[in-house]
Amino acid sequence: MTRSNPRTFQEVTDNTSQASDDLLRTGAAAALLGHFIIGQHVARQSQIADELNQVLAQQWQWVDMRDIPRSGSAFTTAATRAVADAYEQSQVAADQFVRELRAAVHPEAEPLPALHLPSQPEVMAPVGDRFPVGGAVIRAGAPDTGRIARIMDLAGPNAALERMPAPTNVAMTDGLRSAQGVATRMALTGGRKVVLQHQYLDKTIQGWERVTEPGCCAFCAVLASRGPVFKESTFPTERLPDGSYATRSRNTGKTFTSGVNDLSESAVPAAVHNNCRCTLRPVFKNEPQSFQAENKNLKKLWSDTTKGLHGKAALNAFRRFWDSGTPPPLPEVRDPAVERRVAAEQILPMLKTGLANLLSAPEGHEGAIEYHQAQIKRLESYLVAH
Numbered sequence: 001m002t003r004s005n006p007r008t009f010q011e012v013t014d015n016t017s018q019a020s021d022d023l024l025r026t027g028a029a030a031a032l033l034g035h036f037i038i039g040q041h042v043a044r045q046s047q048i049a050d051e052l053n054q055v056l057a058q059q060w061q062w063v064d065m066r067d068i069p070r071s072g073s074a075f076t077t078a079a080t081r082a083v084a085d086a087y088e089q090s091q092v093a094a095d096q097f098v099r100e101l102r103a104a105v106h107p108e109a110e111p112l113p114a115l116h117l118p119s120q121p122e123v124m125a126p127v128g129d130r131f132p133v134g135g136a137v138i139r140a141g142a143p144d145t146g147r148i149a150r151i152m153d154l155a156g157p158n159a160a161l162e163r164m165p166a167p168t169n170v171a172m173t174d175g176l177r178s179a180q181g182v183a184t185r186m187a188l189t190g191g192r193k194v195v196l197q198h199q200y201l202d203k204t205i206q207g208w209e210r211v212t213e214p215g216c217c218a219f220c221a222v223l224a225s226r227g228p229v230f231k232e233s234t235f236p237t238e239r240l241p242d243g244s245y246a247t248r249s250r251n252t253g254k255t256f257t258s259g260v261n262d263l264s265e266s267a268v269p270a271a272v273h274n275n276c277r278c279t280l281r282p283v284f285k286n287e288p289q290s291f292q293a294e295n296k297n298l299k300k301l302w303s304d305t306t307k308g309l310h311g312k313a314a315l316n317a318f319r320r321f322w323d324s325g326t327p328p329p330l331p332e333v334r335d336p337a338v339e340r341r342v343a344a345e346q347i348l349p350m351l352k353t354g355l356a357n358l359l360s361a362p363e364g365h366e367g368a369i370e371y372h373q374a375q376i377k378r379l380e381s382y383l384v385a386h
Protein backbone atom coordinates (compact mmCIF):
# COMPACT_ATOMS: atom_id res chain seq x y z
CA MET A 1 0.00 0.00 0.00
CA THR A 2 1.26 3.48 -0.84
CA ARG A 3 2.04 5.63 2.17
CA SER A 4 0.29 8.99 2.19
CA ASN A 5 2.32 12.17 2.27
CA PRO A 6 1.09 14.25 5.24
CA ARG A 7 2.43 17.53 3.91
CA THR A 8 0.60 17.10 0.64
CA PHE A 9 -2.57 16.25 2.47
CA GLN A 10 -2.20 19.28 4.69
CA GLU A 11 -1.87 21.50 1.64
CA VAL A 12 -4.87 19.85 0.11
CA THR A 13 -7.09 20.27 3.12
CA ASP A 14 -5.98 23.86 3.84
CA ASN A 15 -6.92 25.00 0.38
CA THR A 16 -10.62 25.11 1.12
CA SER A 17 -13.09 27.87 1.80
CA GLN A 18 -15.08 28.28 5.01
CA ALA A 19 -18.35 27.46 3.26
CA SER A 20 -17.18 23.99 2.35
CA ASP A 21 -16.96 23.05 6.03
CA ASP A 22 -20.73 23.18 6.14
CA LEU A 23 -20.98 20.99 3.07
CA LEU A 24 -18.77 18.40 4.69
CA ARG A 25 -20.71 18.53 7.94
CA THR A 26 -24.04 18.05 6.20
CA GLY A 27 -22.84 14.75 4.78
CA ALA A 28 -22.64 15.91 1.19
CA ALA A 29 -19.17 14.42 0.87
CA ALA A 30 -19.93 11.35 -1.17
CA ALA A 31 -22.31 13.43 -3.30
CA LEU A 32 -19.55 15.87 -4.16
CA LEU A 33 -17.09 13.17 -5.02
CA GLY A 34 -19.74 11.41 -7.09
CA HIS A 35 -20.51 14.62 -8.90
CA PHE A 36 -16.83 15.05 -9.63
CA ILE A 37 -16.47 11.50 -10.95
CA ILE A 38 -19.54 11.95 -13.18
CA GLY A 39 -18.08 15.20 -14.55
CA GLN A 40 -14.82 13.46 -15.39
CA HIS A 41 -16.73 10.73 -17.19
CA VAL A 42 -18.60 13.26 -19.36
CA ALA A 43 -15.31 14.98 -20.22
CA ARG A 44 -13.54 11.71 -21.07
CA GLN A 45 -16.34 10.53 -23.37
CA SER A 46 -16.35 13.90 -25.08
CA GLN A 47 -12.57 13.69 -25.55
CA ILE A 48 -12.95 10.27 -27.18
CA ALA A 49 -15.45 11.82 -29.61
CA ASP A 50 -13.13 14.76 -30.34
CA GLU A 51 -10.20 12.46 -31.11
CA LEU A 52 -12.37 10.28 -33.34
CA ASN A 53 -13.58 13.34 -35.24
CA GLN A 54 -9.99 14.42 -35.85
CA VAL A 55 -9.06 11.01 -37.22
CA LEU A 56 -12.11 11.05 -39.50
CA ALA A 57 -11.19 14.50 -40.80
CA GLN A 58 -7.78 13.16 -41.81
CA GLN A 59 -9.25 10.06 -43.46
CA TRP A 60 -11.79 12.23 -45.26
CA GLN A 61 -8.96 13.84 -47.23
CA TRP A 62 -8.71 10.60 -49.22
CA VAL A 63 -12.21 11.14 -50.59
CA ASP A 64 -12.15 12.25 -54.21
CA MET A 65 -15.51 13.53 -55.45
CA ARG A 66 -14.60 12.45 -58.99
CA ASP A 67 -14.21 8.85 -57.90
CA ILE A 68 -16.50 8.19 -54.96
CA PRO A 69 -16.86 4.40 -55.46
CA ARG A 70 -13.13 3.80 -54.99
CA SER A 71 -12.07 6.64 -52.69
CA GLY A 72 -15.28 6.49 -50.68
CA SER A 73 -14.88 2.85 -49.87
CA ALA A 74 -11.28 3.42 -48.74
CA PHE A 75 -12.63 6.08 -46.36
CA THR A 76 -15.44 3.83 -45.11
CA THR A 77 -13.07 0.96 -44.36
CA ALA A 78 -10.66 3.13 -42.39
CA ALA A 79 -13.45 5.10 -40.68
CA THR A 80 -15.19 1.91 -39.56
CA ARG A 81 -11.97 0.79 -37.88
CA ALA A 82 -11.67 4.21 -36.19
CA VAL A 83 -15.27 4.11 -34.91
CA ALA A 84 -14.78 0.56 -33.60
CA ASP A 85 -11.59 1.64 -31.79
CA ALA A 86 -13.36 4.64 -30.24
CA TYR A 87 -16.26 2.37 -29.28
CA GLU A 88 -13.83 0.22 -27.33
CA GLN A 89 -12.19 3.26 -25.68
CA SER A 90 -15.65 4.42 -24.67
CA GLN A 91 -16.37 0.99 -23.18
CA VAL A 92 -13.14 0.92 -21.16
CA ALA A 93 -13.65 4.49 -19.86
CA ALA A 94 -17.28 3.80 -18.92
CA ASP A 95 -16.29 0.64 -17.07
CA GLN A 96 -13.65 2.54 -15.10
CA PHE A 97 -16.24 5.23 -14.36
CA VAL A 98 -18.80 2.77 -12.97
CA ARG A 99 -16.16 1.25 -10.69
CA GLU A 100 -15.07 4.66 -9.38
CA LEU A 101 -18.61 5.83 -8.71
CA ARG A 102 -19.43 2.51 -7.08
CA ALA A 103 -16.38 2.86 -4.83
CA ALA A 104 -17.52 6.33 -3.78
CA VAL A 105 -21.03 5.15 -2.86
CA HIS A 106 -20.34 1.59 -1.72
CA PRO A 107 -16.66 1.32 -0.76
CA GLU A 108 -17.50 -1.76 1.29
CA ALA A 109 -19.00 -3.70 -1.65
CA GLU A 110 -17.24 -6.75 -3.08
CA PRO A 111 -15.20 -5.79 -6.14
CA LEU A 112 -16.61 -6.37 -9.59
CA PRO A 113 -15.04 -8.92 -11.90
CA ALA A 114 -12.84 -7.50 -14.63
CA LEU A 115 -14.31 -6.23 -17.89
CA HIS A 116 -13.66 -8.53 -20.81
CA LEU A 117 -13.56 -6.90 -24.22
CA PRO A 118 -14.38 -8.93 -27.31
CA SER A 119 -10.96 -8.01 -28.72
CA GLN A 120 -9.17 -9.66 -25.79
CA PRO A 121 -8.12 -13.31 -25.85
CA GLU A 122 -10.40 -15.72 -24.02
CA VAL A 123 -7.66 -17.27 -21.87
CA MET A 124 -7.68 -15.83 -18.37
CA ALA A 125 -4.24 -14.72 -17.25
CA PRO A 126 -3.42 -14.94 -13.55
CA VAL A 127 -3.19 -11.63 -11.67
CA GLY A 128 -0.13 -11.86 -9.41
CA ASP A 129 -0.13 -15.39 -8.03
CA ARG A 130 -3.83 -16.09 -8.44
CA PHE A 131 -6.59 -16.13 -11.02
CA PRO A 132 -9.26 -13.42 -11.01
CA VAL A 133 -12.04 -14.05 -8.48
CA GLY A 134 -14.07 -17.03 -9.57
CA GLY A 135 -12.70 -16.67 -13.08
CA ALA A 136 -15.72 -14.47 -13.71
CA VAL A 137 -15.68 -11.50 -16.06
CA ILE A 138 -18.15 -8.84 -17.10
CA ARG A 139 -18.49 -9.17 -20.82
CA ALA A 140 -18.64 -6.13 -23.06
CA GLY A 141 -20.31 -6.46 -26.45
CA ALA A 142 -18.47 -6.07 -29.76
CA PRO A 143 -19.21 -3.11 -32.01
CA ASP A 144 -21.35 -4.15 -34.98
CA THR A 145 -18.80 -3.31 -37.66
CA GLY A 146 -21.05 -4.35 -40.56
CA ARG A 147 -23.68 -1.89 -39.45
CA ILE A 148 -21.11 0.82 -38.69
CA ALA A 149 -19.66 0.43 -42.20
CA ARG A 150 -23.09 0.73 -43.86
CA ILE A 151 -23.95 3.83 -41.84
CA MET A 152 -20.55 5.49 -42.35
CA ASP A 153 -20.83 4.93 -46.10
CA LEU A 154 -24.33 6.41 -46.24
CA ALA A 155 -23.58 9.36 -43.96
CA GLY A 156 -20.14 10.07 -45.47
CA PRO A 157 -19.29 9.46 -49.15
CA ASN A 158 -22.91 8.93 -50.23
CA ALA A 159 -24.15 12.01 -48.41
CA ALA A 160 -21.45 14.07 -50.14
CA LEU A 161 -22.47 12.65 -53.51
CA GLU A 162 -26.13 13.47 -52.87
CA ARG A 163 -25.22 17.11 -52.27
CA MET A 164 -24.03 17.43 -55.87
CA PRO A 165 -24.29 19.58 -57.96
CA ALA A 166 -23.40 21.76 -55.00
CA PRO A 167 -19.85 23.15 -55.11
CA THR A 168 -17.40 20.36 -54.33
CA ASN A 169 -16.08 21.99 -51.17
CA VAL A 170 -19.63 22.39 -49.80
CA ALA A 171 -20.49 18.75 -50.57
CA MET A 172 -17.22 17.62 -48.97
CA THR A 173 -17.75 19.70 -45.82
CA ASP A 174 -21.31 18.45 -45.43
CA GLY A 175 -20.27 14.82 -45.97
CA LEU A 176 -17.58 15.02 -43.30
CA ARG A 177 -19.93 16.71 -40.81
CA SER A 178 -22.56 14.09 -41.29
CA ALA A 179 -20.01 11.24 -41.03
CA GLN A 180 -18.67 12.72 -37.78
CA GLY A 181 -22.19 13.04 -36.40
CA VAL A 182 -23.12 9.38 -36.84
CA ALA A 183 -19.64 8.26 -35.79
CA THR A 184 -19.90 10.17 -32.49
CA ARG A 185 -23.32 8.68 -31.78
CA MET A 186 -22.22 5.11 -32.57
CA ALA A 187 -18.84 5.23 -30.79
CA LEU A 188 -20.21 6.57 -27.49
CA THR A 189 -22.89 3.89 -27.54
CA GLY A 190 -20.04 1.58 -26.48
CA GLY A 191 -19.79 3.32 -23.12
CA ARG A 192 -23.55 3.71 -22.75
CA LYS A 193 -24.05 -0.03 -23.19
CA VAL A 194 -21.32 -0.83 -20.66
CA VAL A 195 -23.12 1.31 -18.05
CA LEU A 196 -26.39 -0.47 -18.82
CA GLN A 197 -24.67 -3.86 -18.67
CA HIS A 198 -23.31 -3.00 -15.22
CA GLN A 199 -26.71 -1.90 -13.95
CA TYR A 200 -28.14 -5.13 -15.33
CA LEU A 201 -25.64 -7.32 -13.49
CA ASP A 202 -24.76 -5.43 -10.31
CA LYS A 203 -27.06 -5.70 -7.32
CA THR A 204 -25.78 -2.42 -5.82
CA ILE A 205 -27.27 -0.57 -8.82
CA GLN A 206 -30.98 0.08 -9.07
CA GLY A 207 -31.15 1.83 -12.43
CA TRP A 208 -29.55 4.45 -14.61
CA GLU A 209 -29.83 8.10 -15.43
CA ARG A 210 -28.95 10.22 -18.44
CA VAL A 211 -26.10 12.72 -18.06
CA THR A 212 -26.21 15.55 -20.58
CA GLU A 213 -23.19 17.30 -21.99
CA PRO A 214 -22.77 21.07 -21.55
CA GLY A 215 -24.80 22.82 -24.26
CA CYS A 216 -26.98 19.81 -25.01
CA CYS A 217 -30.14 20.08 -27.10
CA ALA A 218 -33.73 20.34 -25.83
CA PHE A 219 -34.42 16.70 -26.76
CA CYS A 220 -31.66 15.44 -24.45
CA ALA A 221 -32.54 17.94 -21.71
CA VAL A 222 -36.11 16.62 -21.63
CA LEU A 223 -34.94 13.02 -21.40
CA ALA A 224 -32.46 13.89 -18.63
CA SER A 225 -35.17 15.79 -16.72
CA ARG A 226 -37.00 12.52 -16.22
CA GLY A 227 -34.27 11.43 -13.81
CA PRO A 228 -33.55 7.86 -12.82
CA VAL A 229 -34.96 4.96 -14.80
CA PHE A 230 -35.26 1.88 -12.66
CA LYS A 231 -33.98 -1.52 -13.66
CA GLU A 232 -37.41 -3.07 -13.87
CA SER A 233 -38.63 -0.51 -16.39
CA THR A 234 -35.48 -0.35 -18.51
CA PHE A 235 -36.40 -3.39 -20.56
CA PRO A 236 -39.22 -5.84 -20.40
CA THR A 237 -37.34 -7.82 -17.80
CA GLU A 238 -37.92 -10.94 -15.83
CA ARG A 239 -36.56 -11.22 -12.34
CA LEU A 240 -34.84 -14.59 -12.02
CA PRO A 241 -34.87 -16.59 -8.77
CA ASP A 242 -31.25 -15.62 -7.99
CA GLY A 243 -32.14 -11.92 -8.12
CA SER A 244 -30.57 -11.27 -11.53
CA TYR A 245 -32.51 -10.16 -14.58
CA ALA A 246 -33.23 -11.58 -18.00
CA THR A 247 -33.99 -9.28 -20.91
CA ARG A 248 -36.69 -9.83 -23.48
CA SER A 249 -36.48 -8.24 -26.90
CA ARG A 250 -39.44 -5.98 -27.64
CA ASN A 251 -39.47 -7.16 -31.25
CA THR A 252 -39.05 -10.92 -31.06
CA GLY A 253 -39.98 -11.69 -27.47
CA LYS A 254 -36.78 -13.74 -27.27
CA THR A 255 -35.16 -13.85 -23.84
CA PHE A 256 -31.50 -12.96 -23.44
CA THR A 257 -29.38 -13.81 -20.49
CA SER A 258 -26.24 -11.92 -21.51
CA GLY A 259 -28.09 -8.67 -20.96
CA VAL A 260 -27.60 -5.47 -22.84
CA ASN A 261 -24.80 -6.73 -25.10
CA ASP A 262 -27.35 -8.52 -27.27
CA LEU A 263 -29.30 -5.36 -27.99
CA SER A 264 -28.71 -3.46 -31.22
CA GLU A 265 -27.90 0.25 -31.01
CA SER A 266 -31.49 1.17 -31.85
CA ALA A 267 -32.81 -1.04 -29.04
CA VAL A 268 -30.65 0.62 -26.35
CA PRO A 269 -33.21 2.29 -24.08
CA ALA A 270 -31.52 5.72 -23.93
CA ALA A 271 -32.45 7.43 -27.20
CA VAL A 272 -29.61 9.42 -28.75
CA HIS A 273 -29.23 11.46 -31.92
CA ASN A 274 -26.33 12.11 -34.27
CA ASN A 275 -23.53 14.09 -32.60
CA CYS A 276 -25.03 13.24 -29.22
CA ARG A 277 -22.46 13.04 -26.44
CA CYS A 278 -24.90 12.28 -23.66
CA THR A 279 -23.73 9.56 -21.33
CA LEU A 280 -25.42 7.38 -18.76
CA ARG A 281 -24.60 6.83 -15.16
CA PRO A 282 -25.61 4.03 -12.82
CA VAL A 283 -28.02 4.96 -10.03
CA PHE A 284 -26.97 3.15 -6.86
CA LYS A 285 -29.00 1.94 -3.94
CA ASN A 286 -28.61 4.30 -0.96
CA GLU A 287 -26.74 6.90 -2.95
CA PRO A 288 -26.61 10.53 -1.75
CA GLN A 289 -29.79 12.55 -2.34
CA SER A 290 -28.07 15.35 -4.18
CA PHE A 291 -26.43 13.26 -6.92
CA GLN A 292 -27.01 14.67 -10.36
CA ALA A 293 -28.50 17.95 -9.21
CA GLU A 294 -28.57 19.13 -12.84
CA ASN A 295 -31.30 16.67 -13.68
CA LYS A 296 -33.36 17.80 -10.70
CA ASN A 297 -32.98 21.38 -11.95
CA LEU A 298 -34.07 20.27 -15.40
CA LYS A 299 -37.11 18.55 -13.92
CA LYS A 300 -38.12 21.78 -12.21
CA LEU A 301 -37.51 23.72 -15.41
CA TRP A 302 -39.73 21.27 -17.28
CA SER A 303 -42.60 21.66 -14.83
CA ASP A 304 -42.21 25.47 -14.75
CA THR A 305 -42.25 25.86 -18.53
CA THR A 306 -45.02 23.37 -19.31
CA LYS A 307 -47.69 24.28 -16.74
CA GLY A 308 -51.12 23.16 -17.94
CA LEU A 309 -49.69 21.66 -21.14
CA HIS A 310 -49.47 18.05 -22.25
CA GLY A 311 -47.81 15.92 -24.91
CA LYS A 312 -46.55 17.76 -27.97
CA ALA A 313 -47.64 21.18 -26.70
CA ALA A 314 -45.58 20.68 -23.54
CA LEU A 315 -42.57 19.52 -25.54
CA ASN A 316 -42.82 22.51 -27.86
CA ALA A 317 -43.10 24.95 -24.95
CA PHE A 318 -40.01 23.45 -23.35
CA ARG A 319 -38.12 23.48 -26.64
CA ARG A 320 -39.04 27.14 -27.26
CA PHE A 321 -37.72 28.10 -23.85
CA TRP A 322 -34.57 26.00 -24.25
CA ASP A 323 -33.79 27.36 -27.72
CA SER A 324 -34.56 30.97 -26.77
CA GLY A 325 -31.13 31.23 -25.18
CA THR A 326 -32.54 31.96 -21.72
CA PRO A 327 -29.89 30.53 -19.46
CA PRO A 328 -31.11 27.36 -17.77
CA PRO A 329 -30.89 27.30 -13.97
CA LEU A 330 -27.30 27.04 -12.87
CA PRO A 331 -26.12 23.59 -11.95
CA GLU A 332 -24.72 23.24 -8.47
CA VAL A 333 -21.40 24.98 -8.32
CA ARG A 334 -18.62 22.46 -8.44
CA ASP A 335 -15.68 23.55 -6.37
CA PRO A 336 -12.53 21.53 -7.10
CA ALA A 337 -11.04 22.50 -3.74
CA VAL A 338 -14.05 21.06 -1.96
CA GLU A 339 -13.87 17.93 -4.05
CA ARG A 340 -10.21 17.43 -3.18
CA ARG A 341 -10.95 17.91 0.49
CA VAL A 342 -13.85 15.48 0.34
CA ALA A 343 -11.60 12.89 -1.24
CA ALA A 344 -8.91 13.42 1.39
CA GLU A 345 -11.10 13.68 4.48
CA GLN A 346 -14.08 11.50 3.76
CA ILE A 347 -13.60 8.92 1.06
CA LEU A 348 -9.98 8.03 1.74
CA PRO A 349 -10.49 7.36 5.48
CA MET A 350 -13.61 5.36 4.60
CA LEU A 351 -11.58 3.19 2.23
CA LYS A 352 -8.77 2.82 4.76
CA THR A 353 -11.17 1.72 7.51
CA GLY A 354 -12.70 -0.73 5.07
CA LEU A 355 -9.25 -2.10 4.24
CA ALA A 356 -8.30 -2.44 7.92
CA ASN A 357 -11.52 -4.38 8.57
CA LEU A 358 -10.86 -6.66 5.63
CA LEU A 359 -7.27 -7.29 6.71
CA SER A 360 -8.34 -8.30 10.20
CA ALA A 361 -11.18 -10.51 8.93
CA PRO A 362 -10.77 -14.26 8.38
CA GLU A 363 -9.40 -15.37 4.99
CA GLY A 364 -11.37 -15.09 1.78
CA HIS A 365 -11.38 -11.38 1.04
CA GLU A 366 -8.36 -11.23 -1.28
CA GLY A 367 -10.37 -9.65 -4.08
CA ALA A 368 -11.87 -6.98 -1.83
CA ILE A 369 -8.49 -6.23 -0.26
CA GLU A 370 -6.84 -5.81 -3.63
CA TYR A 371 -9.68 -3.60 -4.74
CA HIS A 372 -9.46 -1.34 -1.67
CA GLN A 373 -5.69 -1.06 -2.03
CA ALA A 374 -6.03 -0.09 -5.67
CA GLN A 375 -8.71 2.53 -4.92
CA ILE A 376 -6.64 4.03 -2.10
CA LYS A 377 -3.62 4.21 -4.39
CA ARG A 378 -5.64 5.91 -7.14
CA LEU A 379 -7.16 8.44 -4.77
CA GLU A 380 -3.79 9.25 -3.18
CA SER A 381 -2.14 9.81 -6.51
CA TYR A 382 -5.09 11.95 -7.61
CA LEU A 383 -4.66 14.11 -4.51
CA VAL A 384 -0.93 14.49 -5.07
CA ALA A 385 -1.44 15.39 -8.72
CA HIS A 386 -4.18 18.00 -8.13
Ligand SMILES: [Zn+2]
Pocket: 212, 213, 216, 217, 220, 272, 273, 276, 277, 278
Ligand atom coordinates in the same frame (compact mmCIF):
# COMPACT_ATOMS: atom_id res chain seq x y z
ZN1 LIG B 1 -27.53 14.31 -26.26
